[in-house]
Amino acid sequence: MNKQSFGRLFPLGSHLCREPMPPMAELKRDMENLKRHGFSLIKLQEHWGVDEPLEGHYDFGRYEELIGHAAKLDLGIYLGLTCEQAPNWLWSKHPDCRMVGRNGLPIAYQAQSTLPGDGKPGPCYDHPGARADQARFIKQLVATLGRFENVVCWNTWQEVAYWAEGLVGQHVCYCDHTLEHFRRWLSEKYGDLDGLNRAWNTRYLDWCYVIPERNAHGRAIVTQELDWRYFMDNVQVAGVLLSRADAIRAADRMGRTVFCHKAQPTIGAGMDWNYARCQDFMGSSCYPAWFAISPWDDFAVEAGPGNLELERRQALAAEMHNGVCLVYDYVRSCNRAGSPVWAAEFQGGPVSTSLHKGRVPSGEDMRRWMLTAVSCGVSALSFWVTRAEIMAEEMNGFSLLDSVGESTPRYEEAGRIGQALNRHADLFGQPSWGGAPVAIVVDERNYQACNLLGYGSEHLPYDVRGWHWLLWRLGIPVDFAELSHWDEATMGRYKALILPFPLLLSEEAAGKLSDYVAAGGNLISEACPGRLDENAYCNRGELSAAMRVLFGVEQESLTMVREPGNGRRWLPRQRTWGEFLPATMLEGCGPLAGHSLRANLYLETFTCLGSEPCLKHDQAVAGVVRQVGRGRAYLLGTFVGHNGAAYRDQDTLAAVRALLERCDVHPEHEGRLLLRRRAIPGKEAWIFTNTSDSEIEERVSVAGWGSVEGLLDEPLPREGDEVLLSVPPLDIRVLVVRKE
Numbered sequence: 001m002n003k004q005s006f007g008r009l010f011p012l013g014s015h016l017c018r019e020p021m022p023p024m025a026e027l028k029r030d031m032e033n034l035k036r037h038g039f040s041l042i043k044l045q046e047h048w049g050v051d052e053p054l055e056g057h058y059d060f061g062r063y064e065e066l067i068g069h070a071a072k073l074d075l076g077i078y079l080g081l082t083c084e085q086a087p088n089w090l091w092s093k094h095p096d097c098r099m100v101g102r103n104g105l106p107i108a109y110q111a112q113s114t115l116p117g118d119g120k121p122g123p124c125y126d127h128p129g130a131r132a133d134q135a136r137f138i139k140q141l142v143a144t145l146g147r148f149e150n151v152v153c154w155n156t157w158q159e160v161a162y163w164a165e166g167l168v169g170q171h172v173c174y175c176d177h178t179l180e181h182f183r184r185w186l187s188e189k190y191g192d193l194d195g196l197n198r199a200w201n202t203r204y205l206d207w208c209y210v211i212p213e214r215n216a217h218g219r220a221i222v223t224q225e226l227d228w229r230y231f232m233d234n235v236q237v238a239g240v241l242l243s244r245a246d247a248i249r250a251a252d253r254m255g256r257t258v259f260c261h262k263a264q265p266t267i268g269a270g271m272d273w274n275y276a277r278c279q280d281f282m283g284s285s286c287y288p289a290w291f292a293i294s295p296w297d298d299f300a301v302e303a304g305p306g307n308l309e310l311e312r313r314q315a316l317a318a319e320m321h322n323g324v325c326l327v328y329d330y331v332r333s334c335n336r337a338g339s340p341v342w343a344a345e346f347q348g349g350p351v352s353t354s355l356h357k358g359r360v361p362s363g364e365d366m367r368r369w370m371l372t373a374v375s376c377g378v379s380a381l382s383f384w385v386t387r388a389e390i391m392a393e394e395m396n397g398f399s400l401l402d403s404v405g406e407s408t409p410r411y412e413e414a415g416r417i418g419q420a421l422n423r424h425a426d427l428f429g430q431p432s433w434g435g436a437p438v439a440i441v442v443d444e445r446n447y448q449a450c451n452l453l454g455y456g457s458e459h460l461p462y463d464v465r466g467w468h469w470l471l472w473r474l475g476i477p478v479d480f481a482e483l484s485h486w487d488e489a490t491m492g493r494y495k496a497l498i499l500p501f502p503l504l505l506s507e508e509a510a511g512k513l514s515d516y517v518a519a520g521g522n523l524i525s526e527a528c529p530g531r532l533d534e535n536a537y538c539n540r541g542e543l544s545a546a547m548r549v550l551f552g553v554e555q556e557s558l559t560m561v562r563e564p565g566n567g568r569r570w571l572p573r574q575r576t577w578g579e580f581l582p583a584t585m586l587e588g589c590g591p592l593a594g595h596s597l598r599a600n601l602y603l604e605t606f607t608c609l610g611s612e613p614c615l616k617h618d619q620a621v622a623g624v625v626r627q628v629g630r631g632r633a634y635l636l637g638t639f640v641g642h643n644g645a646a647y648r649d650q651d652t653l654a655a656v657r658a659l660l661e662r663c664d665v666h667p668e669h670e671g672r673l674l675l676r677r678r679a680i681p682g683k684e685a686w687i688f689t690n691t692s693d694s695e696i697e698e699r700v701s702v703a704g705w706g707s708v709e710g711l712l713d714e715p716l717p718r719e720g721d722e723v724l725l726s727v728p729p730l731d732i733r734v735l736v737v738r739k740e
Contacts, residue, residue: 005304012379015045015382016043016293017385017387025389032646033406037418041152044077046080047114049119054087071150076151077151078153079145081155082157083244084121084122086099086111086123092135098110102169102171102214115393115394120168122162126181126236134577136245139250142247151534154256154257156260156279157244157261160262171218182228186210211321212509213228226452229448229452230253233269233380238278242259259282260278261283261284265330267464267471270444270483273484276334277680283342285345286369289572292315292321297645298645313729316368323465326465328343329376331435338431340430340567342381342382344379368732371418384398389557412446423627424736426710434679436478437477437666438479441480441482441497443483443502445504446503446533449500449503449532459570462646465641467640468642473644475667477674481510492521495522496524497523498525501639505544510550522632522664523633527603528558528602531543544736552624555605555607556620557604559580587616588614589613591612598647600638604622611626615636615637617637622637673698675688677701685736690732695729697734701721708738710733710734714733
C-alpha cells in the first residue's frame with residue numbers, strides 16, 4: 001500500500017504490539033491474520049529510548065523487517081513517535097533538560113519502560129540541546145523508515161500531554177528555559193511591561209521578575225496563573241508539536257501525513273484547536289468502557305446490585321454517547337474544515353489496569369462503538385491492540401485477540417464492519433460529515449479559569465457534556481466552536497449557538513457573539529456570562545458589559561440552589577443559614593410558556609431593560625429573550641446542561657426542544673430513532689441509533705433516492721418511497737442511499 005492507495009480507503013488498523021516486542025514470527029502471523037480479516041493498516045509505535053540506546057547508535061531493524069513484511073501483504077504502516085521515553089544518555093548529556101516542578105526541584109523520573117504513561121512527562125524540549133537531539137533523531141528515523149512507500153502517516157505524539165500531576169505529583173515545567181519562553185510569549189501578548197502590568201494589576205519593572213504563581217496548593221485563580229496555565233497548555237506543548245512536525249517534513253521526501261492524537265479531547269477547552277493546527281490534523285484515543293460515566297450521572301448514583309438491567313442499558317448508552325460520540329464530535333470540530341477524523345486508538349478488548357479487569361467487549365459492543373464513531377464523521381479507525389497486552393500494568397487487556405488463539409467474536413465483527421465500510425470508502429474514508437444546525441461554544445480562557453476555581457473545576461466540562469447529551473437525545477447533530485478560532489462565515493451557518501457555563505468572557509468575545517446575533521443567529525447563553533473578565537477579575541454588575549447590552553438586563557440576584565431530594569453531587573457544604581434556595585423548576589413564560597426546566601447550582605435573576613421574560617422563579621425573572629438585529633439572544637439564569645445526565649426529567653428535555661424549535665433547529669428524524677448523516681454528492685449514509693431497551697421499527701422515506709441498501713446487508717422491505725427499518729435495542733443500522 002502506498003500513499004495514493006491509502007487515500008482511497010477507510011483505513012481500518014490495529015496497533016501491532018507494545019514494547020518489548022513479542023517474537024517476530026508471532027507478529028508476522030498476526031499481520032497476516034489482520035490482512036485476511038480486512039484490516040488495511042498496522043500501527044507501529046517507536047520509542048526513542050529503545051531505538052537510540054547510545055548517542056548516534058540507531059537500531060530500526062525490527063521496524064524495517066515488519067514494514068517490509070507489511071508491504072508484501074499490501075498493508076499500510078501508521079508510525080507513532082514516543083519521544084517522552086528519552087534515552088538515558090540524553091539525561092546525562094543535558095542534566096538541565098529535566099523538567100522542574102512547581103516546588104523548584106528537578107523531576108527525578110526518567111522512564112525506563114513504555115508504562116506508565118509512554119514516558120511522560122519526559123525531558124523539557126524548551127532546552128535547546130534536548131530539542132536539537134530530538135530533531136536529529138526524528139530526521140534519522142524518518143529518513144530510514146520513510147524509504148518504505150507503505151508508511152502512510154506519522155504520529156508525532158502518543159496521547160499529547162505531560163500528565164505530570166498524576167505521574168510525578170506536580171505541575172511542570174518551571175525550568176529557566178520554559179520561564180524564558182513564557183516571558184517571550186507574554187511580551188508578544190501584552191507588548192511591553194506596562195501592558196502586562198495593566199492587565200495583571202501588578203508593578204513589575206523588569207521581565208526577569210515575572211514568574212507564575214507557585215503556591216503549594218497548585219491552583220490559584222489569579223491572572224499570573226491563568227496566563228501560565230494557558231501558556232503551558234496552548235503555547236509550550238504546541239511548540240513541541242510544531243518542532244516534531246517540522247523535523248518529519250524536513251526528512252520525508254514523500255510528504256506524508258503528519259498528525260498527533262490526544263488520550264481524549266479536553267471537553268470545554270480550546271487547546272485542541274491549537275494542537276490540530278500544529279499538524280495536518282489531530283485524532284483521539286477512544287476507550288468507551290473506561291471513561292463513559294461520571295459520578296454525578298443518575299445511573300452512577302442509582303445503579304446497583306438490585307437494578308442490573310438499568311445499569312446495563314444506561315451504561316451502554318453512556319458508552320455510545322460519552323465514550324464515542326462526544327469524543328469524535330469534539331475532535332471533528334477542532335480540526336480544520338475538511339480534515340480527516342481519526343480514531344487513532346480504539347478499544348479492542350477489556351480495559352485492564354493492574355488487578356482490575358473490565359468486561360470483555362462483545363461483537364455487539366464493537367458494532368455499537370464503531371458505527372457510533374462513523375456517525376460522528378470518523379474516517380479512519382485503529383484498534384489498541386491486536387494481541388493481548390504483555391505489560392503487567394495492563395495485563396492481557398485491550399486487545400482484539402486474546403493472548404492465544406487466532407480469532408474472537410469482537411475481532412470478527414470489527415473486520416466485518418471494516419470491510420463493509422470499505423465497500424463505500426468514497427463515503428466513509430474521507431471527510432463527509434453531514435453537517436449540524438447548532439454548535440456548542442467553548443473558550444480556552446474560560447476553561448483555564450474554571451479549572452483553577454476550587455471545587456468548581458468539574459462544572460464546565462460536565463455542563464458542556466450535558467448539553468451535548470441533551471442534543472443527542474433529541475436527535476440533533478451538533479458541532480463545537482472555539483471563540484479564539486472564530487470565523488464569521490462558518491459561524492453564520494449555524495442557526496443557534498449554545499454558550500455553556502460562561503463565567504469568564506472577554507469583551508472581544510462578547511462582541512463576536514453580539515455580531516452573530518445581529519446578523520440573524522440565535523444565541524442561547526447560560527447564567528453568569530462574563531462574571532469574570534478575561535484576566536479573571538470580577539466585572540462590576542457581575543456580568544460582562546457587552547452581555548448586559550446584548551441581553552437587555554441587569555443582574556438582580558445570584559443564589560445557589562439545592563439539588564433535588566437534598567442530593568449532594570456537586571453542592572458544597574452549606575456554611576450557614578440561607579445560602580441555598582430550595583430545589584426548583586423554573587417556569588416558562590412568553591416564548592417558553594407551558595414549559596419548565598430545572599435550576600442547577602446557581603439561580604440568577606434579572607431586571608429587564610428592553611428584553612422579554614421567558615423564565616420565572618416565583619415572580620422574579622430567571623430568563624430573558626431579546627431581539628437584536630435579525631437574531632435573538634436568550635439568557636437562561638441557570639446551568640441547564642447539568643440535566644443532560646444528572647437529575648434528568650422530561651420537562652427539561654421538552655423545554656430545550658421547544659427553545660431550539662424557536663431557533664428553527666429540529667431533529668434530523670421525527671421518529672424515536674436518532675439519525676446522523678454522512679454525505680457526498682449523489683450518495684449518503686443514514687446512521688440510525690436506538691438507545692432504548694426495546695426494538696424500534698419505523699418507516700423511513702427514501703423519496704428521490706434510486707437505491708437503498710443496509711451497510712451490513714440487513715433486509716430492508718421497500719414499499720414505494722418508504723423502507724421498513726427495524727433496529728434492535730441499543731444497536732445501530734446504517735442505510736446507504738444513492739441517486740439514480
